[in-house]
Amino acid sequence: MNRPLLPIQSIAHRLGLADRYLEPIGTYGAKLKLELLTDPDYPQRGKLVLVTATTPTKTGEGKTVVAIGLAQGLDRLGKRALVTSREPSLGPVFGVKGGGVGGGCAQVEPSQKINLHFHGDFHAITCAHNLLAAMLDAQVFHGNDLGLDCAQITWPRTLDMNDRPLRQVTIGLGGKRNGPLRETNFVITAASEIMALVGLADSREDLRHRLAALVVGYTQSGQPVRAADLGATGAMMVLLYEAILPNLVQTTEGTPALIHTGPFANLAHGTSSVLAQAMGLRLADYVINETGFGADLGAEKYVNLVMRSSGLKPAAAVLVTTVQGLQNQGQGVLEQGFSNLAQHIQILRRLGVPLVVAINRFQEDSEPDLARVASYCTAVGLPVSIVEAFAKGGAGAVDLAQKVVAVLEKEDGSVQPLYALEDSLEQKIQTVAQEVYGAAGIMVSERAQMKLQQFTELGFANLPICMAKTPYSISDDPKRLGAPSGWMLRVTDAVLAAGAGFIVVLAGDVLLMPGLPKVSRALSLDVDSMGQITGF
CATH class of the missing domain: 3.40.50.300 (P-loop containing nucleotide triphosphate hydrolases)
Incomplete structure (x- = not known):
């Protein structure tokens, strides 16, 4: 009881x-x-x-x-x-x-x-994330003084809900007054980099440093543009105050x-x-x-x-x-x-x-x-x-x-990371793939190779990696069960999370915005006549 x-x-x-x-x-x-x-x-x-x-x-x-x-x-x-x-x-x-x-x-x-x-907390993180997105688009609309390349804007928007159609969207429709037409996407709030960095910050000062370091896109010459460049750090700190x-x-x-x-x-x-x-x-x-x-x-x-x-x-x-x-x-x-x-x-x-x-x-x-x-x-x-x-x-x-x-x-554990930060990004992926997942090796897509090379050239190669893959198999394929061997990890993409302090490596067909199933839990939730929530 x-x-x-x-x-x-x-x-x-x-x-x-x-x-x-x-x-x-x-x-x-x-x-x-x-x-x-x-x-x-x-x-x-x-x-x-x-x-x-x-x-x-x-x-x-x-x-x-x-x-x-x-x-x-x-x-x-x-x-x-x-x-x-x-x-x-x-x-x-x-x-x-x-x-x-x-x-x-x-x-x-x-x-x-x-x-x-x-x-x-989730609402505050969602708002801070979307404020940064709004300030970024406003900067482009009002003259683009930072020289952002609209084709290389990487900061998405976020929503704490499974919403499949938002995985890839077009914004700026309706003419010049609504900003430049471009493609973007939404991630679920749990996948927001701001969620990650709030979770990793050890003080308000550390939070400020991490927020300022967020990379939102790149200039025509390939240089990163950060939240600090947009002057967004203080406003995000306010939203995340509590x-x-x-x-x-x-x-x-x-x-x-x-x-x-x-x-x-x-x-x-x-x-x-x-x-x-x-x-x-x-x-x-x-x-x-x-x-x-x-x-x-x-x-x-x-x-x-x-x-x-x-x-x-x-x-x-x-x-x-x-x-x-x-x-x-x-x-x-x-x-x-x-x-x-x-x-x-x-x-x-x-x-x-x-x-x-x-x-x-x-x-x-x-x-x-x-x-x-x-x-x-x-x-x-x-x-x-x-x-x-x-x-x-x-x-x-x-x-x-x-x-x-x-x-x-x-017992006195001797807990140690699996790889050195000095290892190359591909070496780090290979180590996790082989020593954790039991893979024979890795296959890196052309898109992922270009991203990893870009991050290395920009000085981010010493960051640890955060693998994004299916949770329903040790491998990158949810249908491959048990403890498979002899398979190759498919690295499909990579995302720089400079504020959180790691590189997100996407393996297999992982999605950063889930979708609702045909029969969802939402169908069972309600409030009864006594004002009590039912269905949890």
Whole structure:
């Protein structure tokens, strides 16, 4: 049975958080002030645990449920723990996967508010992104003093909704008064570079630096034009004034939770903000941090991008798997899906992260199937726990919590990025393709080759790479299941994200603006006669 929600001040006091760092928003939520990070009374003391997964199905394997359940399980052991997670995007909420707050007895609350507009962070990021687009077009319209080449404007617009027709659009229709006619596109807000850089910034000063560095296009001579050149940095800082502050909420059992930023892992770096994690490590002994999709995306990017940028180092990882997920990867045969589990285990070992396997139990799972998965994990030398956090909350994750604590006390991980920043961009792609995805090599399209060469000539070759690919296969093809070998990663395009501090590399047929399915979650949502939201 879920407990009644506690006032947010009670959650803050559980963490020993002084009132001066709390800005309540309503009864059950608050923003945390950044000054907390420079207060010597709050030194960094906690251990960071990544929660990642094997390759998921389209409806997800309950990774967020396990992360929340683990924090609740640690709480039941008398440990000071909190969970850090991403803010949900309205795309999945109204699309296929639904909400992103966990489920059952392992949710972050107030779940409906968090799933919808929450504290306005997504809207602020959307507005800051589109303000920059508007200022760019206004600059071109009013004389183009910067000499922007309209054919080389790269900054899109954004919208936090799955909207297929906006993937490629023409603007400036209706004559000269509406600006020059040109093609552009929309990306979903979770794929906005501003979402990524807000998530990676470690201070307001760092945020300002990253915003100023945003590259929006190029001049006729091929020189980059930045947000700072447009004079847009200050206005974007104003729009993001509160969005940069992490959000404090609670789980169904009153365990503290920090929910902040929402970059997708298949399109961006896929984890909660650096600021939320840094605060968590000052407020708790154990910070459970969910990373998006499988270890091939979320965990790889955490080590190669987030850790490298922030200095935050995971002490251990929990690899979530399910019977249904492994059966899907095995094309209906559970044991054939073990190759996928083995590949994700290998990824985490290659990254140097000590790990525990969590089998997230679904109601329809049989005892023999669960036992077969558990036996496989034991045979390869890993601690494993069957988790029932959805049905039982923290009580269903106490065994996992005990095993995570044991690993943290026993093992000292040697977590290191997979490649050096001095490697060429193609070498970095090759390393991830071969050592993470198990590819034989890479095939780089002519378009992608031109982009990588351009970025190298402009001095961006020392940036890490952020792979954008399907989350439903370790490969770049969602139909290629298990742990395929002998295939070539198809690099189709590349995008410079100078503000975020990485190069986005598109592999296969990945899209930065999803579309709604024929039957979407939007069809089940409503407000009843009592004013209650239904259908989540």
